[in-house]
Amino acid sequence: MQQRATGNYRNDTLVLGFSDLDRLRHERPLVLSAGRGVFVMDERGRDYIEAVSSFYCVALGYSEEELIEAAMRQMRALPMYPSGAHRTVPVVLELADKLAALAPIPNARVAFATTGSEANDNLIKFMWYGNGHTGRKQRRKIISRTGSYHGSTILTSGLGGSAALRDSFGLPLEDHIHVSQPAWPMAAEPGETEAGYTERLARELRDAIEAAGPDTIGAMIAEPMSVSAGMLPPPAGYFAAIKAVLDDYGIALFADEVVTGFGRTGNMWGSQTYGITPDCITSAKGLSSAYQPISAILMSPEFHDRMVEGSKADGWLAHSGTYHAHPVAAAVALKTIEIFERRDIVGHVRRIIPAWRAALDSLTDHPLVSGIRQSGLAGAVTLRRPGDTGTNAPSMKPGGLGRAAYDAGIEHGILTRPIGESLVMAPPLIITEPEITELTRRLRAALDDTLANAPRD
Numbered sequence: 001m002q003q004r005a006t007g008n009y010r011n012d013t014l015v016l017g018f019s020d021l022d023r024l025r026h027e028r029p030l031v032l033s034a035g036r037g038v039f040v041m042d043e044r045g046r047d048y049i050e051a052v053s054s055f056y057c058v059a060l061g062y063s064e065e066e067l068i069e070a071a072m073r074q075m076r077a078l079p080m081y082p083s084g085a086h087r088t089v090p091v092v093l094e095l096a097d098k099l100a101a102l103a104p105i106p107n108a109r110v111a112f113a114t115t116g117s118e119a120n121d122n123l124i125k126f127m128w129y130g131n132g133h134t135g136r137k138q139r140r141k142i143i144s145r146t147g148s149y150h151g152s153t154i155l156t157s158g159l160g161g162s163a164a165l166r167d168s169f170g171l172p173l174e175d176h177i178h179v180s181q182p183a184w185p186m187a188a189e190p191g192e193t194e195a196g197y198t199e200r201l202a203r204e205l206r207d208a209i210e211a212a213g214p215d216t217i218g219a220m221i222a223e224p225m226s227v228s229a230g231m232l233p234p235p236a237g238y239f240a241a242i243k244a245v246l247d248d249y250g251i252a253l254f255a256d257e258v259v260t261g262f263g264r265t266g267n268m269w270g271s272q273t274y275g276i277t278p279d280c281i282t283s284a285k286g287l288s289s290a291y292q293p294i295s296a297i298l299m300s301p302e303f304h305d306r307m308v309e310g311s312k313a314d315g316w317l318a319h320s321g322t323y324h325a326h327p328v329a330a331a332v333a334l335k336t337i338e339i340f341e342r343r344d345i346v347g348h349v350r351r352i353i354p355a356w357r358a359a360l361d362s363l364t365d366h367p368l369v370s371g372i373r374q375s376g377l378a379g380a381v382t383l384r385r386p387g388d389t390g391t392n393a394p395s396m397k398p399g400g401l402g403r404a405a406y407d408a409g410i411e412h413g414i415l416t417r418p419i420g421e422s423l424v425m426a427p428p429l430i431i432t433e434p435e436i437t438e439l440t441r442r443l444r445a446a447l448d449d450t451l452a453n454a455p456r457d
């Protein structure tokens with residue numbers, strides 16, 4: 001969609017990630033300048049339902065005054081003081097306690113960073129540190145699943161699964177092992193049951209561990225529900241099966257809850273929804289409703305003990321960041337948690353899920369829709385041209401039809417995310433039933449246009 005320039009800016013100065021740089025040379029990006037509840041407004045005043053909460057992050061919508069006030073209060077009290085070098089600020093201590101109490105890890109310890117990518121990156125660095133000082137130095141390798149997204153740093157880009165994220169940048173670095181992304185039922189073999197599929201993936205994991213050398217592997221990282229691979233809930237029994245394999249070899253499980261944390265799946269943590277017992281969790285996005293950049297690493301006491309051994313040996317943990325646990329971000333995160341509890345945001349998500357599910361189901365009669373996936377307040381609509389066959393297995397790369405439907409959505413005032421031939425959605429958690437109805441109306445209109453304009457073979 002072509003936008004007219006309305007502000008006093010050039011179009012081609014800004015380099016935007018996850019964008020077609022060539023297209024950006026002649027086409028103005030969508031420029032959003034205001035927000036209210038689940039809506040954002042562009043520079044021409046047109047409104048859009050943000051059906052993906054931006055990058056799955058603005059949990060409390062775009063106009064939460066309490067978060068703004070919390071930021072202002074902290075700005076006035078002490079706008080900045082880094083947490084590190086034996087110094088911190090009260091709000092960071094309070095946030096660490098609060099997160100530890102919320103974490104599905106008993107007696108969790110908490111470290112902060114700035115982004116989700118950094119949290120995953122730092123967690124792996126911490127693992128190497130702790131292992132290096134406790135006789136497990138060779139345990140460096142990390143297992144991840146193809147098609148996942150765990151961030152954009154050099155280390156975390158390599159964990160992802162698509163050529164665009166990884167190979168195009170000369171990644172991964174060494175130490176990465178990739179196993180299959182569960183995609184039930186799309187990736188099942190003919191006649192395979194869900195239990196059989198789960199067993200096959202557990203076998204594949206065991207084989208990959210044996211091939212790589214069990215004593216060289218430190219951890220496996222996985223999203224409880226794979227959002228970035230196209231909103232794929234795990235098949236039944238998946239995490240119990242892979243955890244059993246990992247336990248056999250003393251390999252830790254890291255849950256990347258950057259998206260699934262903070263209520264998205266109908267519990268505070270995706271690990272609770274899917275019965276996962278992780279050793280460590282990373283959290284970001286919803287943690288501050290993304291009003292401020294902050295991320296957290298929640299770790300088991302045993303994991304932390306290994307880091308303490310490292311610190312004893314070196315005299316300190318030689319790692320910090322100026323903006324880690326920025327006080328304004330910490331104040332906003334603390335207020336976010338308070339709002340979650342006071343307004344029972346997770347309860348609201350649970351109550352709204354049936355309406356969300358019904359809205360997705362109502363789209364299955366559309367000729368372009370080949371299926372839907374839903375977990376918690378998230379979902380994906382898979383698209384297929386009438387008459388096409390095929391599995392429609394999701395991939396990270398924007399596909400033709402997904403991209404066309406996304407563009408049509410912009411025309412009809414709805415922002416989704418195209419992943420392969422799917423449109424992925426995860427609206428702000430505060431969405432109401434009438435807003436879900438309006439979202440569905442706009443999406444259907446976009447699908448109608450996409451169908452009308454789809455090239456026929």
Ligand SMILES: Cc1ncc(COP(=O)(O)O)c(C=O)c1O
Pocket residue numbers: 055115116117118120149150151152223227228256258259284285
């Ligand atoms: C599952 C997952 N992990 C990590 C990240 C990286 O977070 P950030 O963009 O804050 O670096 C993302 C971002 O979308 C994500 O979806």
